[in-house]
Amino acid sequence: MGSMMKQMGAPAAKELYPSLMELPDLPLEKRAEVQQRAHQRMTAGTDIMSASLGDLSTAAGRDDYTAMQDATQRLREGLAQFESGLAAHRALAEGAAPRSVAMQWFKRDMNLLPRFPAEQAHGFFGLSAFHYFTMLMLAAFALTLVAIYFARMRRVSSLLAQIKSGGKLVAVPPAAVPTAVSSSEPAATSSAPRAVATTTGSWSGQLRVARIFQETADVKTFRLAPMSGTELPFVFEPGQFLTVGVIVDGKVLKRSYSIASSPCCHGWCEITVKHARGGAVSGHLHEQVKVGDLLDASGPYGRFTFRGQEAPSVVLIAGGVGVTPLMSAIRYLTDQSWTGEIFLFYACARLDAVIFREELDYLVKRHPNLHLTLVLNEEPSAEWSGERGFVTSDLLARTVPDLTSRRVHLCGPPPMMEAVRKALTEAGLPPEQVKSELFLTPEVKHPATPAAEPPAAAATCSFARSGKKGTLPPDLTVLDVAEATGVVIDSSCRQGFCGTCKVKLLDGQVTMAVEDGLTPADKAAGLILACQAKAQHDVTVDA
DSSP states (O other), rough: OOHHHHTTTTTOTTTTTHHHHTTEEEEEEEHHHHHHHHHHHHHHHHHHHHHHHHHHHHHHHHTOHHHHHHHHHHHHHHHHHHHHHHHHHHHHHSOOHOOOOOOOOHHHHOOSOOOSSSSGGGGGGGGOOHHHHHHHHHHHHHHHHHHHHHHHHHHHHHHHHHHHHHTOOEOOSSOOOOOOEEEEEEEEOSSSSEOOOOOOOOOEEEEEEEEEEEEEETTEEEEEESSSSSOOSOOOOOOOOEEEEEEETTTEEEEEEESSSOOOOOOEEEEEEEETHHHHHHHHHHHHHTOEEEEEEEEEEESOOOOSSSOOEEEEEEEGGGGHHHHHHHHHHTTTTSSSSSEEEEEEESGOOOHHHHHHHHHHHTTTTEEEEEHHHHHOTHHHHHHOOOHHHHHHHHHHHTGGGSEEEEEHHHHHHHHHHHHHHHHHHHHGGGGEOOOOOGGGGOSSSSSSSSTTTEEEEETTTTTTTEOOOOOHHHHHHHHTTTOOOOSSSSSSSSSSTEEEESSSSOOOOOOTTOOHHHHHTEEEEEETOOOOOOOOOOO
């Protein structure tokens, strides 16, 4: 009969069923044994339901529908075990006819009970008040388990975040936050900080566009707020960035943008985006996105951070929109009334291209330890009496006392970065004191389609699983070629930090400027970061 039940998809025969059928004929010691087995079955059923609830919560968070189905199936199995033990206890404790209890149990498992039984004495669906009470208790128990599970997960996430951030905590104020930090709205601050562990790279979801500010002719700031509640679903450090995803022409495109706002503003954050010529994502943000829209985002990512604990003073050097991560640091340090010296050198083409100009002027007036030097190389007005040209070693030496003893953060386009590095070396600054982040617009350098005839110097990137190939020029990455040839490789930060784009290198050699997203085990297994991997010769990857 057991094999027939399995073939019919019915629950497997239960060991207590024959015992219930024989219960009137069992001696007392056997009855005690049945009672013990029933108790063990209820306990086992409870354990299965508890574990299944945890698995169900985890699977729901990952949108893993297969795992969700498996978890619900185990929940039903756990409930069936619990009910079988309960039926035996009922037969022993209530004096009910064991054979009747066993038959009702059997019919329920075989779905033979009528949908609306005539015997209303047992309530709807053939259940008694005792059953309803038991089910209510089980539901309360399940809710308690879920609450305990999420409390444990929050604690684990907090501990992991502290480990990732070197055990340090970020000072973040309570709900009283600045109401605005756009170029025309100076920031305020709260005086009661609270310690919150960072959650670097641990979040992905959607954020609501709460405000849009036009900073310059081709630069906009997008204020992003949580979809619900009053606090962001993540904590970031000054200098980190978010990866934003949008759908353009039916394709999901992702780009990374620095967070320009202060971490003290934990109710929202801001990204400042320049409309790059030919830029698909920046163009979409500037031309299509409006207040109230939702944006897919993940992060925060990046180690180009400064919170004032790393050095007693700092020199910040920015070019164009590369000022955004440095602005986050300036806002944070001034929010915290940091007493160290802050020197900002900001290179732009013209005065009307200076992002956050009004706010920077305001902050300089309020904070005597903040020193601003604007350097313009194309300013047409003869009235401009400030610095012209570029950031040079002479400018740095005569503006910053004891330059060689200070920490430097540098962010801007590649030509500017290279020139400033040379200037810093000429000024005698040790390389280890210079922290930098390359500010690129990768969306404009990707080829729209693979080249028909590869140049002689270009390598070939073969994608083994997809059976596709594409040319791999020295200045493009494996991820660039994958996108151009229609091969799907998941990616997020595109800066080598998150590890989302890890693929296995099957043949050839690559170089990677950043490898932070790879663990020693990843490297030993031959994994590479597609967003960073470049090659001079042919390569093959598992994608």
